[in-house]
Amino acid sequence: MGKAGLPVSPLAPASFPDLPVIGGVEFASGAAGVKYQGRTDVTLIRIAPGSTLAGAFTKSSTRAACVLDNQAKLAEGGEAPEGAAIIVNSGNANAFTGARGQESVDAVTGAVAEAMGVPAGRVFSSSTGVIGEPLPHDRIVSVIGDLASALDQNGAADAARAIMTTDTFPKGASATFDGNGGQIRVTGIAKGSGMIAPDMATMLVYIFTDAKISAPLLQQALDEALPSTFNAITVDSDTSTSDALILAATGRSDTAEITSLNDADGRAFALALAEVMRELAHLVVRDGEGATKFVEVRVTGAMDEGDATKVAMAIANSPLVKTAIAGEDANWGRIVMAVGKSGAVADRDMLTIRFGHLVLAQHGWRSPDYDEAQASAYMKNAELLIAVDLGLGQGARTVWTCDLTHGYIDINADYRS
Amino acid sequence: MGKAGLPVSPLAPASFPDLPVIGGVEFASGAAGVKYQGRTDVTLIRIAPGSTLAGAFTKSSTRAACVLDNQAKLAEGGEAPEGAAIIVNSGNANAFTGARGQESVDAVTGAVAEAMGVPAGRVFSSSTGVIGEPLPHDRIVSVIGDLASALDQNGAADAARAIMTTDTFPKGASATFDGNGGQIRVTGIAKGSGMIAPDMATMLVYIFTDAKISAPLLQQALDEALPSTFNAITVDSDTSTSDALILAATGRSDTAEITSLNDADGRAFALALAEVMRELAHLVVRDGEGATKFVEVRVTGAMDEGDATKVAMAIANSPLVKTAIAGEDANWGRIVMAVGKSGAVADRDMLTIRFGHLVLAQHGWRSPDYDEAQASAYMKNAELLIAVDLGLGQGARTVWTCDLTHGYIDINADYRS
Known part of the structure; x- marks a missing residue:
């Protein structure tokens, strides 16, 4: 499934895990032909109204337009009362593409907002692949309608495949724990195998939970888990211009709201989140380009x-x-x-x-x-x-x-x- | 000539240069079987009485015993009224060899001092090769007598070969310029092809000149040339524990003493020294392990x-x-x-x-x-x-x-x- 039919890493897990469905999160993936042929290369994710959001991004001074756009949108706050969406393409990073880069981001996120009835300010985007080539965003826009009508709670595994570049296997991880009043689930997918070195992140990562938690507390849990997870891996010391982690909490579980990371519920959530992040980070290293150890x-x-x-x-x-x-x-x-x-x-x-x-x-x-x-x-x-x-x-x-x-x-x- | 019969780098110069003889400097090389078989692996260099000395060394916190020994000796001053000597072996770096490392340095430099009638405090040594293996210094000591009786002003090219490890070609460079009252010559040899990244040094370098110049001024000229020469090259970002540059001025030319680096003579000398250092640094990159560009x-x-x-x-x-x-x-x-x-x-x-x-x-x-x-x-x-x-x-x-x-x-x- 990797580029040019690369053999699957010898360090890959035996199979893609069964990821628990997160209430309020749906995925659809399709083939827009951005660069790759004969495979999916676009993923659309819908996040239900009332969710909260957090994020972490590359510190590169030459970061891509979509990263800057995501950061600006999250700086407005992590609330999503009318819902949110994420659109990801592989094959082209839309990085170092001048003013045209932001135009492509606006075109893609605008089309998603329109198709899904979500404010454009709550549509996040990622592009991964070659740097410096203009993004043929019309190809992405042209499949958004089809994707919007194919959204599925069980689509995480397909999404993990659509976002791959030189990855040789799709990456997913999950954790489930007993919260106050019911189970809480955390499910994540990631891509990344080269240009991997910390300073957040070095890959694309999307993590979802049905916990009820405010946006600032969600961001705090994410920030606290980064040093021992995504900022603790390196494949080649090279840091991407495009990397992003977006974390969404839908609040659809039956549990009480998490109001602190220091009580039992909060600690359990922080631990589950860190576990998913560490597992995904390890999977990225296991798919390090050419890795055998x-x-x-x-x-x-x-x-x-x-x-x-x-x-x-x-x-x-x-x-x-x-x-x-x-x-x-x-x-x-x-x-x-x-x-x-x-x-x-x-x-x-x-x-x-x-x-x-x-x-x-x-x-x-x-x-x-x-x-x-x-x-x-x-x-x-x-x-x-x-x-x-x-x-x-x-x-x-x-x-x-x-x-x-x-x-x-x-x-x-x-x-x- | 490199390890395991590596092919000569495609970036190597066509031939080893004709290096001008430096009055007061003699070389002898031999085979002590430290590790390599069927090739020379030890070089002895005699520097005439009245010479001045300068040096630059790796900043690694795990530097080898011989580096620490050289630094301590140069800290006593760069004068050599009774002459000086340098002994170099390839095949074993005598690095991270505990207290035994310093014992080996003392054994080798002591034997050189005795054989050549030079104070032990003016005998400098270098070892290059594998880290962490005890240095079989008896093998080196056993050939010192033969080397001391074979010293030759024309031995620089052979010395450049004896100090090679994974190098695929010997490295030498020279410059000659008109000083006040005659010609001044600068001649250097170097080895190094991997573990090359600045912080001084990343290789072994020995440079000789017949200029008359005080030790402090010689050190100043060396320090000023480092940033644009040996500290401006990198092969793999890895810094050796053993690297050293030793510079000696014999004063045997017919020219007046250089008393400032800011007058015409001083500038000419600094320029010639920097030219030799830059050329040697470039040769190290041209022999970078596996390099084709x-x-x-x-x-x-x-x-x-x-x-x-x-x-x-x-x-x-x-x-x-x-x-x-x-x-x-x-x-x-x-x-x-x-x-x-x-x-x-x-x-x-x-x-x-x-x-x-x-x-x-x-x-x-x-x-x-x-x-x-x-x-x-x-x-x-x-x-x-x-x-x-x-x-x-x-x-x-x-x-x-x-x-x-x-x-x-x-x-x-x-x-x-």
């Missing part, structure tokens, strides 16, 4: 969290570390190199480096327990843990990444053609 | 030099930019992405992006003159210019990099075996 980098003992983040990201983004992992080489010397270049306070003689349960280095040198055969055997796993303890303080950070393989070069050396 | 990234119009550097390095280190170059794809959208993620102040609508003389994008969009066929034809060149003008201020920075290819993965996915 899913790697957790766990840094502890740093002077503070900032230093822990520097070290974790220096390791997770190092081409030399990532190629060694691809080669199943337990080259812990490159971990030492990455710690050294990170800019964090580090003391060579206090470092401990573990791969899984194996201690490779400590006290400034190779561990006396080091066993090359054991280390090499460990590297053959598809899921790896690299743990670094700096031995200096309480700062900790965990991030996730993948290896750097020939597949990454294959995909990216000729993406546009 | 030599790329100049020229950023202008930034708010300040710091912002220009952020943008230039974001472009030069972006895996997506570098793979597009490998694929000869004029994917200027990825340049926009890199500008956006750099953290520098940027205004999408003020950006101008050129590849060579071709304007690809300006005023926030694809240039009206953009011609895909022309752009694609340009990308087939082995030497490329990517120029970005931010249109905001006077900040400028030029850096050099190479593309990211299958060759990089081949070399680095299995370096240790």
Whole structure:
């Protein structure tokens, strides 16, 4: 299903999950031929009146028109008394397309507003794909009527497929928990496999819940979950101009309103949301372009969290570390190199480096327990843990990444053609 | 001549240059079998009494014992009234080898001091290769006597070969200019092809001149040339734990002493030194692991030099930019992405992006003159210019990099075996 018939990532889950229906959310997907042929490339999502909204977006200074438009609309507030809609296309990012970029956003969101009877200020849009090519928005507009009449509560899986670019599998995740008076559901879909590095986000993500929760509290729950989820993954250190996460709460569950994130209900909601976000973030790494290894980098003992983040990201983004992992080489010397270049306070003689349960280095040198055969055997796993303890303080950070393989070069050396 | 018979980089010069002899500098190279077999791997350099010395070293917090030792020795001053020596081995970096690392440095530099009648405090050492393996320093010590009796003013080319690791060709450069009373010569050799990113240094570099110049002024000339030479190149954003540049001036030319970098003689010397440093830095990029393109990234119009550097390095280190170059794809959208993620102040609508003389994008969009066929034809060149003008201020920075290819993965996915 990926571009050019890429094989499905070896790190993909066995199947797309059964996602619980969220009352008040409907999906429709279709083929507008924006760029791809023979597959769906547009998704329309309707969100019921009375829902609340929150969002997080790329911090790129060259972000796309649709991102700027979404941010401006959410800045007006997260309430949607007359409902809201999301329209997404794949194949073209409508990024760096000058004034024409905003014209395309206005054309598409205006057409959705008209077809669905939703205020244009509550129609959000995303475009993903090639940068710098004008978006043929007429093709998208021409299918909106058909999509509006095909909306379906069970359409999330099809939507997850329609928004893919170089993704090799569709991504979905959910969580369900008992709220005060009934069950609460959280369901999300995402796309993304390259140009993945934090600062929010690095992909498109749409998450829905039937919880009753105010827009500011919804935004707070989202913001609190970002550092340990979407801002804790990196495939190639490159950050997209187009990435967006939109979160909607329809309030259709039978539960009481969540009025705080600190009581039992609020904590349960925050936990479920973070769980869905972490699962989707992991799926993006598992579909990292060319990835054959899913790697957790766990840094502890740093002077503070900032230093822990520097070290974790220096390791997770190092081409030399990532190629060694691809080669199943337990080259812990490159971990030492990455710690050294990170800019964090580090003391060579206090470092401990573990791969899984194996201690490779400590006290400034190779561990006396080091066993090359054991280390090499460990590297053959598809899921790896690299743990670094700096031995200096309480700062900790965990991030996730993948290896750097020939597949990454294959995909990216000729993406546009 | 590179590791595992790697083919010579397509960006290599046709031949090793004729390097002018520097009075007072002699070289000897031999095979100690530190790791490599069937090639030279140790170089000894003798620097005459009365010389002055300067140096620059990696800023890695996990730097190797020999780097720490060199820094401590130079901190005592750059004078060498009784002469100095440099001993270099390839194959093993003696980095992250605990207390044993310093013992190896002491053993090797002590043996050189004894064999050559030079104070141990004036014997500098470098080790390059695998990190975390104990250095078999006895093998090096055992060949020092032979090397000391084979010293030769014409040995620079052999030395350039002996210090190679994954390098595919030896690197040398020189400059000669008329000083006050005669000619002054500058000759340098270098190694380095991976783990290349600034913060000084990212390689081993030894530069010699017969100029008469005090140690502080020599250090000043070196420091002033670094930002536009060795700190302006990047292969993979990874910084070595072992990198070092040592500069020695023997004063053996017939010219008057250089007493300022601001008069004619001083400027001529600074220029010649910077020329040799830039040429050596470029040779390192031309031997970047797997490189098939030599790329100049020229950023202008930034708010300040710091912002220009952020943008230039974001472009030069972006895996997506570098793979597009490998694929000869004029994917200027990825340049926009890199500008956006750099953290520098940027205004999408003020950006101008050129590849060579071709304007690809300006005023926030694809240039009206953009011609895909022309752009694609340009990308087939082995030497490329990517120029970005931010249109905001006077900040400028030029850096050099190479593309990211299958060759990089081949070399680095299995370096240790």
